[in-house]
Amino acid sequence: MQSAYIHIPxxxxxxxxCDFNKVFFKQQPVDEYIEMVxxxxxxxxxxxxxxxxKTIFIGGGTPTALSAKQLDRLFEGIxxxxxxxxxxxxxxxxxxxxxxxxxxxxxxxNAGVNRLSIGVQSFDDELLKEIGRVHRTEDVFRTVHQAxxxxxxxxxxxxxxxxxxxxxxxxxxTLQTAFTLNVKHYSAYSLIIEPKTVFYxxxxxxxxxxxxxxxxxxxxxxAMEEMEKQGFKQYEISxxxxxxxxxxxxxxxxxxxxxxxxxxxxHGYEDGIRTSNIGPVKKxxxxxxxxxxxxxxxxxxxxxxxxxxEMFLGLRKVEGVYKxxxxxxxxxxxESKFGEQIKQLVHKGLLxxxxxxxxxxxxxxxxxxxxxxxxxxx
Numbered sequence: 001m002q003s004a005y006i007h008i009p010x011x012x013x014x015x016x017x018c019d020f021n022k023v024f025f026k027q028q029p030v031d032e033y034i035e036m037v038x039x040x041x042x043x044x045x046x047x048x049x050x051x052x053x054k055t056i057f058i059g060g061g062t063p064t065a066l067s068a069k070q071l072d073r074l075f076e077g078i079x080x081x082x083x084x085x086x087x088x089x090x091x092x093x094x095x096x097x098x099x100x101x102x103x104x105x106x107x108x109x110n111a112g113v114n115r116l117s118i119g120v121q122s123f124d125d126e127l128l129k130e131i132g133r134v135h136r137t138e139d140v141f142r143t144v145h146q147a148x149x150x151x152x153x154x155x156x157x158x159x160x161x162x163x164x165x166x167x168x169x170x171x172x173x174t175l176q177t178a179f180t181l182n183v184k185h186y187s188a189y190s191l192i193i194e195p196k197t198v199f200y201x202x203x204x205x206x207x208x209x210x211x212x213x214x215x216x217x218x219x220x221x222x223a224m225e226e227m228e229k230q231g232f233k234q235y236e237i238s239x240x241x242x243x244x245x246x247x248x249x250x251x252x253x254x255x256x257x258x259x260x261x262x263x264x265x266x267h268g269y270e271d272g273i274r275t276s277n278i279g280p281v282k283k284x285x286x287x288x289x290x291x292x293x294x295x296x297x298x299x300x301x302x303x304x305x306x307x308x309x310e311m312f313l314g315l316r317k318v319e320g321v322y323k324x325x326x327x328x329x330x331x332x333x334x335e336s337k338f339g340e341q342i343k344q345l346v347h348k349g350l351l352x353x354x355x356x357x358x359x360x361x362x363x364x365x366x367x368x369x370x371x372x373x374x375x376x377x378x
Contacts, residue, residue, distance in 0.1 A: 001053075172226075207321040308376055
């Protein structure tokens with residue numbers, strides 16, 4: 001157990017594509033919620049004292065929707081409950097452009113936060129309006145410069161493509177603008193329409209115009225090519241970094257390792273059990289108050305499932321799945337378990353099979369889900 005994810009479900013504004021557990025900030029018991037998250041951490045802090053954490057990621061929602069005072073209280077709780085022996089390599093917080101004031105940046109810096117993940121999505125102001133974002137391009141530049149001034153040098157920007165009405169040319173311009181900022185990491189995701197979102201409802205009514213699949217593939221290839229030209233190494237299907245600035249926390253997920261999940265709707269993976277917390281804020285708080293925890297479900301992962309997860313999570317990484325590592329975890333060779341699938345995928349030009357590992361080809365990256373599907377056998 002090396003990592004912890006902490007969920008802050010509050011937002012000042014809800015984006016049209018977002019299906020994460022979130023609520024409008026107004027009239028929410030924010031202060032009380034923070035206390036309950038700290039109580040939940042306390043309930044399991046004995047365990048974390050045995051294994052000092054290496055990474056913490058605070059996501060949402062919008063963590064930076066909290067006031068400086070509220071952030072300060074949250075970090076005070078994290079320090080006292082999770083960091084009695086601070087060996088953190090990475091302490092990351094998600095942020096919205098325009099919401100990071102100098103005061104909040106100072107609170108983050110003093111708490112030991114050393115990585116910011118900023119939700120930019122696009123540098124096209126019209127598109128930002130279209131997807132329900134309230135920030136504009138100038139807010140991104142201001143936020144990044146303020147963060148650098150406050151001493152942050154590990155900054156990641158999230159970008160999206162295949163947005164409604166977006167052209168390849170528009171996405172190319174977004175990439176060009178992004179590269180004018182001196183950041184060390186980019187994530188570039190294609191839009192996925194999820195149920196219970198504004199976009200999903202519009203799609204159901206036939207009122208959402210999305211780029212065709214071929215164009216989405218062109219945008220993805222464009223991202224890979226442009227990132228490479230600029231010195232950003234692709235290390236996962238959607239993530240690119242200047243070497244040394246990869247997201248250590250996300251690598252925990254792709255390596256299929258254990259992590260705590262704290263907060264309403266948070267997911268965790270502890271001792272072979274996948275957990276998910278109750279989503280509604282008030283119900284989550286009631287449970288933590290009464291029991292110290294707020295699990296909605298606890299699923300014991302079978303050996304079969306663990307092997308499948310190892311494959312479809314591990315193959316997201318550009319380096320792929322290491323055969324020795326697989327054997328070390330499951331006491332089975334990769335070939336004896338998935339030999340037939342590997343052979344077929346190599347034949348289709350979607351996988352490379354070497355002595356040490358298997359990994360996606362360029363074509364395989366474009367058809368990732370098709371590859372992952374092959375390893376789901378239960």
